[in-house]
Amino acid sequence: MIPAWLIYDEIGAARNRDYIELHKKIGRQYDMDFSLRIVPNQSEIKTFLSESGLPVFALVRTIRPELSGKLEECGVPVFNPSFVSRICNDKGSTIAYIKEKTTVPTVPTKRFFHSQFSPELLAEYPSHVIKSVCGHGGSQVFLTDDNIENIRAGLKKDDFVIQPWIKGRGKDVRVYVIGKKVIAAIERTSKDDFRANYSLGGTVRSIGLGDEILEFVHQICEVFDFGLAGIDFLIDDRGNWLLNEIEDVVGARMLYQCQPDIHLLEQYFCYIHDKILQYR
Numbered sequence: 001m002i003p004a005w006l007i008y009d010e011i012g013a014a015r016n017r018d019y020i021e022l023h024k025k026i027g028r029q030y031d032m033d034f035s036l037r038i039v040p041n042q043s044e045i046k047t048f049l050s051e052s053g054l055p056v057f058a059l060v061r062t063i064r065p066e067l068s069g070k071l072e073e074c075g076v077p078v079f080n081p082s083f084v085s086r087i088c089n090d091k092g093s094t095i096a097y098i099k100e101k102t103t104v105p106t107v108p109t110k111r112f113f114h115s116q117f118s119p120e121l122l123a124e125y126p127s128h129v130i131k132s133v134c135g136h137g138g139s140q141v142f143l144t145d146d147n148i149e150n151i152r153a154g155l156k157k158d159d160f161v162i163q164p165w166i167k168g169r170g171k172d173v174r175v176y177v178i179g180k181k182v183i184a185a186i187e188r189t190s191k192d193d194f195r196a197n198y199s200l201g202g203t204v205r206s207i208g209l210g211d212e213i214l215e216f217v218h219q220i221c222e223v224f225d226f227g228l229a230g231i232d233f234l235i236d237d238r239g240n241w242l243l244n245e246i247e248d249v250v251g252a253r254m255l256y257q258c259q260p261d262i263h264l265l266e267q268y269f270c271y272i273h274d275k276i277l278q279y280r
Contacts, residue, residue, distance in 0.1 A: 001033035002276065005058040009039045012062055019252075022265060023059070030269040039064050049074060057276055059227075061249055063089045063134070079227030079272060080248050088229070088246040090133045092161045098243055102219040106243045107163050107234055114159050119148055125162050132158040136247070166234045172244065173207065175231040176255055176264070178271050180221040184262055185209050186254050206258040213241055220246070227275075228268050 006023055013020065013036060020036055027034045035055075039062050040048040049070060057077045060068050068082035080088075087093050092111030098104055111133065112121070122130070122144045132140035132155050140158070142151045143165065170190055176183040187207045209217070213233070220231055220243070230250035233241045252264055 001028075002031055002057075003053070003055045004032050004034050005037045005055040006034045007037045007039055007058055007060045007062060007064075007067070009062040009064075013038060016061070026265045027269060029266075030273055032269060032273075034059070039067060042066065045070055057272065059272075060085070063249060065089065077276065079275075080229060081225050081227075084224055084226060084229065085248050088224070088248040091131065091135075091245050092133050092159070094246050095161075095243070097223070098220065101223040102216075104216045104219050104243050105240065107166060109161050109163050111161050112159060114155070114157050117152065117155065117160065122148065122151070127165055129163045129165050130155075130160055131163075132156070132160055134158055136249075166236050166242065171235050173233045173235065173241070174247070174250075174254075175209065175213075175217050175233070176228070176250065176252075177217065177221055177226055177231060178228050178268055179226060180218070181271075182209065182214065182217055183264065183267065184255055184259055186258055188254070204254040204258055216241065216243070227272065228264075 004027065006020060008016065008020070024034045037048075045067055048067075054071075054074055054076055057079065058068075058071050059079050063085060065082045065085035068078045068080075068085050071078050072082055087097050092109060095106050095109040096111075098106055125144050128144045130142050130144050130151060135141060135158070140154050140156075142154060144151075144162065171187055173185055173187050175185045185207050186204050189203050189205075216233075217231055224246075228250060230247035232244045232247065234244045235241055255262065255264060
């Protein structure tokens with residue numbers, strides 16, 4: 001059996017117990033022995049990496065690029081790699097990198113430090129979207145017209161981005177990829193919220209992708225070494241697709257709901273197995 005670490009934070013581990021057990025069960029079919037590890041504090045990483053034998057690879061299901069980097073320094077392949085974790089968990093960095101490396105159209109995005117937050121700044125961008133650079137699931141996304149104290153409390157101490165509110169068809173699309181392969185595309189729609197997140201009550205359905213969008217996805221996959229990721233597009237009122245963000249620690253609930261016949265972990269573990277053979 002191939003020893004592997006499945007790394008979560010405490011909250012994520014408690015929320016995803018069934019998914020963790022599924023990893024272990026399916027992993028055994030691919031000769032992978034997953035053991036759950038709870039991510040340590042920054043000061044405890046050195047001890048964490050030395051207290052027991054290192055795995056052959058690690059699957060990181062939390063946002064800790066510094067831990068992923070330390071594992072890589074120890075010769076442990078990490079899925080997703082630390083570079084993906086570092087770039088894709090910062091919405092401003094994601095857009096800047098994609099604009100530099102590809103021709104994929106993106107949502108216009110301006111990045112700001114937390115210290116720049118002010119009523120005057122919000123007034124410069126009426127009816128825009130403001131979001132934490134590292135938020136997930138729509139919980140740190142607001143309109144600049146919202147109550148300023150609610151925005152301030154929601155952003156906490158995070159840096160943030162401001163984007164125009166794309167008043168299109170009330171839809172966005174998440175494209176699931178493993179490596180450079182498209183697995184599925186799920187359209188999310190919200191009738192009563194500018195955020196279409198499934199976790200916030202958006203409705204979902206599986207869709208096909210046209211050649212132009214597949215080319216966008218291909219370009220993005222060429223500049224990242226993805227394991228499993230979700231590439232999120234917004235659709236504007238003219239039907240144009242704009243890259244909005246990339247999910248490193250991507251959830252699979254809406255994928256399983258729309259396409260239960262897709263064996264996501266089986267495909268993922270096949271991909272990882274082939275990658276591990278390359279490292280050996």
